Amino acid sequence: MNTLGQILAGIKNLLTWWVTVAPWEQCVRVRLGKHLKLLKAGVHLRFPIFDRVYIQSVRLRSTDFPIQTITTKDGHTVTVAGTMLYEIVDIMRLYKTLHHAESVVVDIVASAVSDTIHGLDREECTPRRVQEEVTSQVDLEKYGINQTSIHITDFAFVRTYRLIMDQKYRNWEAFLDTEREERE
Secondary structure: HHHHHHHHHHHHOOOOOOOEEEEEEEEEEOOOEEEEEOOOOEEEEEOOOOOEEEEEOOOEEEEEEEEEEEEEEOOEEEEEEEEEEEEEOOOHHHHHHHHHHHHHHHHHHHHHHHHHHHHHOOOOOOOHHHHHHHHOOOOOOOHHHHHHHHHEEEEEEEEOOOOOHHHOOOOOOHHHHHHHHHHO
């Protein structure tokens, strides 16, 4: 059934000679694999075999950065997570510089949060201060992204316990097999 759907989608693609870009979108048209053109809102002609189009919403976006456990400069452990608001302002620059834009944005913000907390003592380390410093540090304009703000949603000084395991012992059965072989 999936093959039939792919065939129908291919036929539809061959019969569609236009692309419609909404007012809140930007579009990049790639002709013959090398000629790029930015298409603004409206209806645009496309040649099905020669053109590929990439449409992207430029509305405000929100993405979460994952929970991180970070040590402050004076050795206290902080668990932190948050959200970042951003918008795409230049789709051409975005497509020329990044592959998975959201993943890159999350990684950049998580790294900035880590660097900020590593540079602060416990007394200086507050959610508001981390938000302000990370917001001022992170610059995504070179990727065609306007970063508006970073918000810390989870923040706690905690004691953590970690179980560190060698990679070969992640699979319990492999661990037991290894133990048996070492005894023999």
